[in-house]
Amino acid sequence: MIEVKNIKKGFGERTVLNGVSVTMQAGKCNLIIGASGSGKTVFMKSMVGLLVPDEGEICYNEKDFNKLNNEEKKEIRQQIGMLFQGSALFDSLTVEQNVMFPLNMFTKDTYAKKLKRVNEVLERVKLKDVNRKFPAELSGGMKKRVGIARAIVLNPKYLFVDEPNSGLDPQTSLVIDKLVKEITTEYDITTVVNTHDMNSVMEIGDHIIFMFQGKKEWEGSNKEIIFNKNERLNEFIFASDFLKDAKDMRMLEQTGKINNDRDMDKLLKG
Numbered sequence: 001m002i003e004v005k006n007i008k009k010g011f012g013e014r015t016v017l018n019g020v021s022v023t024m025q026a027g028k029c030n031l032i033i034g035a036s037g038s039g040k041t042v043f044m045k046s047m048v049g050l051l052v053p054d055e056g057e058i059c060y061n062e063k064d065f066n067k068l069n070n071e072e073k074k075e076i077r078q079q080i081g082m083l084f085q086g087s088a089l090f091d092s093l094t095v096e097q098n099v100m101f102p103l104n105m106f107t108k109d110t111y112a113k114k115l116k117r118v119n120e121v122l123e124r125v126k127l128k129d130v131n132r133k134f135p136a137e138l139s140g141g142m143k144k145r146v147g148i149a150r151a152i153v154l155n156p157k158y159l160f161v162d163e164p165n166s167g168l169d170p171q172t173s174l175v176i177d178k179l180v181k182e183i184t185t186e187y188d189i190t191t192v193v194n195t196h197d198m199n200s201v202m203e204i205g206d207h208i209i210f211m212f213q214g215k216k217e218w219e220g221s222n223k224e225i226i227f228n229k230n231e232r233l234n235e236f237i238f239a240s241d242f243l244k245d246a247k248d249m250r251m252l253e254q255t256g257k258i259n260n261d262r263d264m265d266k267l268l269k270g
């Protein structure tokens with residue numbers, strides 16, 4: 001369980017996070033949305049311990065991460081998988097070596113055991129015959145899948161994903177979203193995703209946190225977001241492609257019918 005309690009973080013004069021409190025839902029996809037510069041990345045970096053908040057607590061199982069000793073921090077870190085923007089694979093390492101990297105760092109397993117695990121997770125993300133390839137030889141979507149394989153290789157309890165769809169076409173984005181959602185449910189992971197992508201919000205957003213100027217402005221589910229009455233959130237979502245879907249949903253509510261052939265079942269599924 002991840003509980004964020006009133007965290008504040010600034011750089012010099014600039015306050016970036018201004019008292020954020022939220023509980024990430026266990027075994028669900030928790031999405032952080034908000035305009036560029038609203039503090040999403042700083043928030044995520046604070047949660048994984050890459051940044052130390054000026055005030056407040058980031059609690060894993062009710063213990064403040066920043067008050068743990070090094071050994072205890074290492075234990076939590078081992079339970080955290082991360083998928084960075086752009087996948088952040090090591091260019092000079094093969095796919096197999098990239099995915100094996102966390103196992104080399106955190107385990108003393110034999111090579112054979114590590115290789116077995118690497119192949120298991122590559123299979124899970126539906127990648128075959130890529131062990132010997134280098135990242136430069138892969139498509140953007142394949143790189144993301146390698147990144148996901150690496151993020152789950154240690155069987156994490158927590159998965160942090162920064163902008164999973166950046167640089168991907170809509171079709172590939174959907175595949176990656178689906179994979180993140182499936183893995184979250186299958187392995188009972190608490191997943192936190194930073195995203196700009198409103199399609200992701202509808203597809204995988206079990207719990208959505210809307211950030212505005214360093215504060216949590218709204219939180220709710222992907223069904224609640226459609227009919228929300230928060231002005232700032234509506235301004236944000238109406239500036240995106242989501243507008244069309246949200247308008248359709250409202251019309252459906254008001255008139256009982258929609259004026260185009262969009263797949264409402266798909267939009268409503270949760």
Ligand SMILES: Nc1ncnc2c1ncn2[C@@H]1O[C@H](COP(=O)(O)OP(=O)(O)OP(=O)(O)O)[C@@H](O)[C@H]1O
Pocket residue numbers: 011016034035036037038039040041042043
């Ligand atoms: N290390 C740093 N030093 C100084 N300022 C920083 C630092 N990291 C982030 N900031 C500032 O904090 C603010 C929030 O940045 P952050 O990257 O969290 O935004 P974001 O919501 O993730 O934006 P985007 O969607 O564009 O990635 C920005 O104004 C940024 O310039």
